[in-house]
Amino acid sequence: MKVFDAAAVHAALPWSYLITALSQAHRSAMPVSDVMVQDDPAGSGNQFITLPGWVPGGPVAVKMVGVFPGNERLSPPQPNVQGLVAMFDGSTGAPLLVADGAAMTARKTAGDSALGASLLARKDAEVLLVVGAGALAPHFAAAHMAARPSLKRVLIWNRTTSKAEAVAAGLQSDGVDAQAVIDIDAAVEQADIITCVTMSDRTLVKGALLKPGTHLDLVGAYMTSLRETDEAALARGRIFVDTRRGMENTGDLGSALASGIFRADAIAGDHFDLAQGKVEGRQSPDEITIFKNVGGAHLDVFTAIALNEAA
Incomplete structure (x- = not known):
């Protein structure tokens, strides 16, 4: 059985390799998957989540992960999401690998959005705006730059400007032209690709400000009480998801589906549709595309398979 700590996971899954692996994985059937969420019986608001997935005729992968929102306030801080991913042989049940869950979550989540950008963003995109400066922000910047090598500049916005400055400094140390910005509206008007990785419960990206040809990647609003953009964006853009399951x-x-602003059949396609050529991605240079990163256990399975094959 192979064991991967966080550094080994990141080293084994460079973005270009992972984007290609995820694209190839979506050319086959959706794995059987499930999710079990347990709330802390002490009422802290913390959760422990188990996500098993099984590829037909292939391996089984299980992510076991804690969601502890207060971890970033610890001294020293810890990731809010951490745990383990394990993969098993689908024929014998034998364990094949175990890997750091936080690193796997970072890779599969950013890789998922980067695959969306590779299929939907303009090939001449130059300015990337990262909304949010948490632990995932540097991964999303790097993943999108791998998906669109045309990107020349990265803007970082966060409600706490010092956090945006820290992320920008880290990117600069890697040779990226990155800067923290204070005015999110002005940054939205400049950006060719916008990726939102926040825990916001109110609109951050105003749809009216999106310029023609923008690709908007929505990641952080993982439950209906959260939101990162508004109805104007949904009305202006052609909307895609990684999976319709759970959207x-x-x-x-x-919230838009519940209020009747648009119907589920207005979704242009998902990653399976795009990878299998069932639907067309970007249709024109001026089209606004919106990708909602829903996530799911199938992505953990795909990423575990990519890790096993890379090793």
């Missing part, structure tokens, strides 16, 4: 439980899309 009604997410922010942005879930």
Whole structure:
């Protein structure tokens, strides 16, 4: 059985490799998957989540992860999401690997959005705006730059400007032209690709400010009480998801579906449709595309398979 700590996970899954692996995985059937969420019986608001997935004729992967929102305030801080991913042989049940869950979550989540950008963003996109400066922000910046090598500049916005400055400094140390910005509206008007990785419960990206040809990647609003954009964006853009399964439980899309602003059949396609050529991605240079990163256990399975094959 192979064991991967966080550094080994990141080293084994460079973005270009992972984007290609995820694209290839979506050319086959959706794995059987499930999710079990347990709330802390002490009432802290913390959760422990188990996500098993099984590829037909292939391996089984299980992510076991804690969601502890207060971890970032610890001294020293810890990731809010951490745990383990394990993969088993689908024929014998034998364990094949175990890997750091936080690193796997970062890779599969950013890789999922980067795959969306590779299929939907303009090939000449130059300015990336990262909304949010948490632990995932540097991964999303790097993943989108791998998906669209045309990107020349990265803007970082966060409600706490010092956090945006820290993320920008880290990117600068890697040779990226990155800067923290204070005015999110002005940054939205400049950006060709916008990726939102926040825990916001109110609109951050105003749809009216999106310029023609923008690709908007919505990640952070994972439940209906959260949101990162508004109805104007949904009305202006052609909307895609990684998977339709569970999208009604997410922010942005879930609330719009519940209110009747748009119907589920207005979704242009998902990653399976795009990878299998069932639907067309970007149709024109001026089209606004919106990708909702819903997530799911199938992505953990795909990423575990990519890790096992890379090793």
